[in-house]
Amino acid sequence: MASVDDKQQPAGETHAEDGVRRRDFLNIAAVSVAGVGGAVVLLPLLNQMNPSADVLALSSIEVDLSPIEEGQAIKTVWRKQPVFIKHLTAREIAEVETIDVSGLRDPQTFEERTLEGHRNWYISLAVCTHLGCIPLGSAEGENKGEYDGFFCPCHGSHYDAVGRIMKGPAPENLAVPEYEFTSDTTVTIG
Amino acid sequence: MSFPWAEQYTPKNPFMKWMDERLPLPRLVYNSVGAGYPVPRNLNYWWNFGVLAGLFLVIQIITGIVLAMHYSSDTSVAFWTVEHIMRDVNSGWLMRYLHANGASFFFIVIYIHIFRGLYFGSYKAPREMIWLLGMVIFLLMMATAFMGYVLPWGQMSYWAAQVITGLFEAIPLVGTPIKQWLLGGFAPDNSTLNRFFSLHYLLPFVIAGVVILHIWALHIPGSSNPTGVDVKGPQDTVPFHPYYTAKDGFGVGVVLILLTIMVFFLPNFLGHPDNYIEANPLQTPAHIVPEWYFWPFYAILRAFTVDFILPAKLWGVIAMFASILILFFLPWLDKSPVRSGRYRPQFKIWWWVLLADIAILGYLGGAPAEEPYVMFSQAASIYYFAHFLIVLPIISRTERPRPLPNSITEAVLGKDESGSPELPGGTAEPVAAE
Numbered sequence: 001m002a003s004v005d006d007k008q009q010p011a012g013e014t015h016a017e018d019g020v021r022r023r024d025f026l027n028i029a030a031v032s033v034a035g036v037g038g039a040v041v042l043l044p045l046l047n048q049m050n051p052s053a054d055v056l057a058l059s060s061i062e063v064d065l066s067p068i069e070e071g072q073a074i075k076t077v078w079r080k081q082p083v084f085i086k087h088l089t090a091r092e093i094a095e096v097e098t099i100d101v102s103g104l105r106d107p108q109t110f111e112e113r114t115l116e117g118h119r120n121w122y123i124s125l126a127v128c129t130h131l132g133c134i135p136l137g138s139a140e141g142e143n144k145g146e147y148d149g150f151f152c153p154c155h156g157s158h159y160d161a162v163g164r165i166m167k168g169p170a171p172e173n174l175a176v177p178e179y180e181f182t183s184d185t186t187v188t189i190g
Numbered sequence: 191m192s193f194p195w196a197e198q199y200t201p202k203n204p205f206m207k208w209m210d211e212r213l214p215l216p217r218l219v220y221n222s223v224g225a226g227y228p229v230p231r232n233l234n235y236w237w238n239f240g241v242l243a244g245l246f247l248v249i250q251i252i253t254g255i256v257l258a259m260h261y262s263s264d265t266s267v268a269f270w271t272v273e274h275i276m277r278d279v280n281s282g283w284l285m286r287y288l289h290a291n292g293a294s295f296f297f298i299v300i301y302i303h304i305f306r307g308l309y310f311g312s313y314k315a316p317r318e319m320i321w322l323l324g325m326v327i328f329l330l331m332m333a334t335a336f337m338g339y340v341l342p343w344g345q346m347s348y349w350a351a352q353v354i355t356g357l358f359e360a361i362p363l364v365g366t367p368i369k370q371w372l373l374g375g376f377a378p379d380n381s382t383l384n385r386f387f388s389l390h391y392l393l394p395f396v397i398a399g400v401v402i403l404h405i406w407a408l409h410i411p412g413s414s415n416p417t418g419v420d421v422k423g424p425q426d427t428v429p430f431h432p433y434y435t436a437k438d439g440f441g442v443g444v445v446l447i448l449l450t451i452m453v454f455f456l457p458n459f460l461g462h463p464d465n466y467i468e469a470n471p472l473q474t475p476a477h478i479v480p481e482w483y484f485w486p487f488y489a490i491l492r493a494f495t496v497d498f499i500l501p502a503k504l505w506g507v508i509a510m511f512a513s514i515l516i517l518f519f520l521p522w523l524d525k526s527p528v529r530s531g532r533y534r535p536q537f538k539i540w541w542w543v544l545l546a547d548i549a550i551l552g553y554l555g556g557a558p559a560e561e562p563y564v565m566f567s568q569a570a571s572i573y574y575f576a577h578f579l580i581v582l583p584i585i586s587r588t589e590r591p592r593p594l595p596n597s598i599t600e601a602v603l604g605k606d607e608s609g610s611p612e613l614p615g616g617t618a619e620p621v622a623a624e
Binding site for chain 1: 238256260285
């Protein structure tokens with residue numbers, strides 16, 4: 001490349017004292033502009049694969065809790081992901097309160113897992129934090145695991161009744177989404 | 191396959207040496223579009239359009255792959271997935287407008303590239319194969335563009351599919367079965383849309399393959415040049431890189447500015463509003479025309495209005511296909527040994543007449559099918575065929591060309607001091623580099 005330039009360059013023209021030619025500057029400037037332009041074009045090309053506006057618009061749902069009896073749990077769908085909504089019994093609450101939080105892999109108290117004034121409702125994603133399967137334990141007769149909560153059949157993670165990881169490969173507790181009670185029997189998730 | 195004085199690829203970096211012995215891909219690039227490809231020193235900006243065509247093939251493939259991630263070719267949702275792309279997908283509007291306007295730019299660039307070849311005689315020996323492969327690419331592009339236009343499943347999409355497949359119905363005996371085979375039904379429907387989507391995704395890669403053959407065939411004799419005189423020695427050429435990478439780079443910058451102006455400020459200028467209405471098999475839009483780049487051929491199709499031995503419809507279809515096929519025979523219709531139109535005073539005039547004729551056909555193809563447009567279409571169609579079948583063969587015999595320069599260097603500098611003897615290009619003995 002350079003040798004070609006030298007060959008074609010009439011002797012002495014634009015050669016500065018320090019050996020840097022005007023053409024070197026133009027070369028670097030032109031290639032830089034093209035490079036920056038090309039890199040900027042990558043942004044929309046990559047961004048187009050992010051969730052689109054219609055997907056993000058599904059990010060909040062309202063659930064009527066009145067049909068859920070104490071001791072029952074349901075699975076609903078939020079952002080195309082399953083969500084547990086569980087009506088805790090007094091026995092389950094008493095049970096999880098006895099667990100020593102400091103010994104847990106992902107230490108969270110019962111109070112942190114539920115909302116003030118609605119302690120008998122447990123809501124979390126039904127997505128195992130190991131590799132994304134749906135844990136069992138919400139429907140009647142399903143394996144609730146060794147801690148009387150949830151059990152993931154894929155790789156054997158055991159969660160307690162408020163979704164805290166007790167045993168098995170999952171690294172974290174089941175994720176609790178943002179939610180609020182709009183009345184005593186309706187909850188808005190997301 | 192290159193001139194003997196081409197610069198040799200000599201990797202200095204140890205990794206590049208290691209690579210060169212195992213997979214000499216950098217060597218291929220160096221010899222194709224690098225310093226290893228000597229190119230006539232006198233190429234003007236009309237020679238930018240091959241690279242620009244390659245650029246638009248790449249833009250179309252990249253934006254097309256993006257659109258295919260969000261599009262669905264089911265007739266019940268196809269139209270709405272295009273709206274989804276326009277409204278919901280991040281930068282979806284940008285991708286779609288780039289793809290739609292990119293198609294138009296691809297054709298603008300290709301038409302200029304073809305007319306460059308026509309003016310400078312790029313189709314003549316020893317470059318006939320480059321021309322033939324180019325025509326194959328042109329045909330594939332037309333098929334791809336047509337099927338792409340059907341995908342949004344708007345009114346123009348639907349009726350384009352109906353009308354174009356209807357052309358095949360003109361074929362005697364087997365016409366109707368062929369149309370039904372193409373559509374997978376009696377009218378455009380789900381099966382049609384699905385196969386068009388499949389083929390619209392496939393054909394660009396077939397085009398890319400033929401482009402490789404086109405460039406391969408080009409690199410055997412090397413690029414032609416505005417004088418049409420063969421390269422005679424190293425003084426007639428410069429290395430592709432940096433000379434023509436820089437010159438092409440400038441052209442790429444200019445054309446991308448024009449493309450972005452269209453995409454950002456006039457995105458629907460070349461489209462039809464009716465295509466934002468979902469396909470309706472029970473209602474034809476009042477004025478249906480193809481995309482602008484098909485207009486000249488569409489005018490020829492509609493020029494036949496009277497049955498003459500065969501039905502008028504069949505004549506129109508034959509003429510339209512013949513208008514493209516005739517270009518395949520061009521290297522053997524124009525027998526003048528002088529390549530460049532610069533040195534052919536009569537040819538030059540007729541080249542302008544052909545350009546005007548095709549522009550007029552283009553205008554008429556976009557006009558309604560009524561008088562006086564039909565009459566003009568008939569006259570312009572007659573000239574189109576006469577140009578190739580009568581004018582070119584005659585002037586290639588009768589015309590007295592102007593004297594050619596002795597060499598490219600002489601044409602550029604007014605003198606050629608290398609003193610190289612008259613040798614046919616490509617086989618010249620290597621002359622010691624300066």
